[in-house]
Amino acid sequence: MLEIKNLSVNYGGIRALKGVSLCVEQKKIATLIGANGAGKSTTLRAITSLVKPSGGQIFFEGEDITNMPTREIVARGIVLVPEGRHVFPNLTVLENLMLGAYLRKDSSQISRDYDYVFELFPKLKERSWQMAGTLSGGEQQMLAVGRALMARPKLIMMDEPSLGLAPLVVRDIFHIISQINAQGVTVLLIEQNANAALKLADTGYVMELGRISMSGGGRDLLQNEQIRSAYLGKAKDVSK
Amino acid sequence: MATLFQQFTNALALGCLYGLVAVGYSMVYGILHLINFANSSVFMFSMYFAFYSVSVFYLPWYFGLIAMLALTILLGVCIERIAYQPLRSAPRISLTISAIGVAYLLENFATVVFTAVPKSFPDIPFLQEVIVLGNGEWRIQRLVIFVVISMVVLIAALLFFLEHTKMGVATRAVSKDFETSQLMGININAVIRVTFIIGSGLTAFGAFMWGLKYPQISPTVGAMPGTKCFIAAVVGGIGNIKGAVLGGIILGLVEVMLVYFFPGLSGYRDIFAFIILILILLFKPTGLFGAKVTDKA
Numbered sequence: 149m150l151e152i153k154n155l156s157v158n159y160g161g162i163r164a165l166k167g168v169s170l171c172v173e174q175k176k177i178a179t180l181i182g183a184n185g186a187g188k189s190t191t192l193r194a195i196t197s198l199v200k201p202s203g204g205q206i207f208f209e210g211e212d213i214t215n216m217p218t219r220e221i222v223a224r225g226i227v228l229v230p231e232g233r234h235v236f237p238n239l240t241v242l243e244n245l246m247l248g249a250y251l252r253k254d255s256s257q258i259s260r261d262y263d264y265v266f267e268l269f270p271k272l273k274e275r276s277w278q279m280a281g282t283l284s285g286g287e288q289q290m291l292a293v294g295r296a297l298m299a300r301p302k303l304i305m306m307d308e309p310s311l312g313l314a315p316l317v318v319r320d321i322f323h324i325i326s327q328i329n330a331q332g333v334t335v336l337l338i339e340q341n342a343n344a345a346l347k348l349a350d351t352g353y354v355m356e357l358g359r360i361s362m363s364g365g366g367r368d369l370l371q372n373e374q375i376r377s378a379y380l381g382k383a384k385d386v387s388k
Numbered sequence: 389m390a391t392l393f394q395q396f397t398n399a400l401a402l403g404c405l406y407g408l409v410a411v412g413y414s415m416v417y418g419i420l421h422l423i424n425f426a427n428s429s430v431f432m433f434s435m436y437f438a439f440y441s442v443s444v445f446y447l448p449w450y451f452g453l454i455a456m457l458a459l460t461i462l463l464g465v466c467i468e469r470i471a472y473q474p475l476r477s478a479p480r481i482s483l484t485i486s487a488i489g490v491a492y493l494l495e496n497f498a499t500v501v502f503t504a505v506p507k508s509f510p511d512i513p514f515l516q517e518v519i520v521l522g523n524g525e526w527r528i529q530r531l532v533i534f535v536v537i538s539m540v541v542l543i544a545a546l547l548f549f550l551e552h553t554k555m556g557v558a559t560r561a562v563s564k565d566f567e568t569s570q571l572m573g574i575n576i577n578a579v580i581r582v583t584f585i586i587g588s589g590l591t592a593f594g595a596f597m598w599g600l601k602y603p604q605i606s607p608t609v610g611a612m613p614g615t616k617c618f619i620a621a622v623v624g625g626i627g628n629i630k631g632a633v634l635g636g637i638i639l640g641l642v643e644v645m646l647v648y649f650f651p652g653l654s655g656y657r658d659i660f661a662f663i664i665l666i667l668i669l670l671f672k673p674t675g676l677f678g679a680k681v682t683d684k685a
Contacts, residue, residue: 227571228571236560250574
């Protein structure tokens, strides 16, 4: 569904991505793990055209989307839940969700999708008139995910959705991710919580210094000795 | 008592005028974090547009006003496209310098094209007519009524736009976060263009009313009202629309009423705005309605 070929990105003089290739299959969950600064976020930012690649190509459903304006990429069904949530703090919860559906015109379907999001996240319904800036971190993450779902994405990309959240909330988030995937939405997940991410994922990619250093099935990578020592360490399993 | 009433209505009209233009400054600042120095020159050009459409091409005043609005908006949008849009990802200081450059460019361009000899703003007898109420003591200029009603209608429409339309919500989103707005599929250049259309339109309205009160047009005519309206926006808390309106009204009231109560100060009327600015910056730097600013530059 999403295919990246030999993608490079330069920030100033620094090469953040040095020829990344990866593939996300339809209706599957893929995860990208790796240390800070390995280039995971940059990869997602390049897919959504927030940074312009200096080389390589990105295909979505067979179409070359490299260098397309962000809004056209969003219109094709790719959404990004950015790192640090980035809800609009000065807008109400409802207005945030409304902007998620910004490019859609099917108003009757949109109102059904509000119900779907509120069903997934009942807390958001209670707080729909509240300014998003007044929500707790976990609620903001739910809003960010809900907002992304309002776009009716084919591919949802999440950048560190569990960052800075309490273990119980993290468990909820991972549960929601598999639920979303069960609805037929393809997921590309970046996680520092490699253990939980690999358990969930069909495919895993390991990034190191702007390159993919290893890839394989989620469960296989989980068993890999090298990965266990480098990324899993004594991480507590919170995905159950 | 009757003079007091008349002065009060004058003050209110001036305040509404300041408020309208201040809202333009405030909105542009809210979205680009840019103090749009070029707006004084846009104000000045707007007055020339009115002069040419009414005094030279003999349009009736209401068509003249429409032509003036259209041309001013066009000018504002062109400035944004040419001088600001290419600097979208540049540091804020570059944008500010670009705005100052545009201001000087337009001012000198106007001197070349229109010459420095002052022109007089067209007379509009309908608006300048004084309505006499009661036993002839209460007098009010039609312009005052026109200004106050325009202000209320325009600001109500603007608030409705921002609160209840998709584009309005998108505008508020873009003013907080360019990147995430793009991720929603919002075309931020279109949103910014709309902001400049609103800002320039309000500036044209302000220039029109200013011209009727102070009917002399020269290439530097925009400097004083432009600066005062910017001060009004700062006093209200820049980026905040209701604050800008309130700041404008406060400025208008102070300016006119102080001179009324202390006629000896009439030569100093232009400095009140600056004294208020200094006091606000000393005691409440974020303005009356200003939120805490977190600088993300």
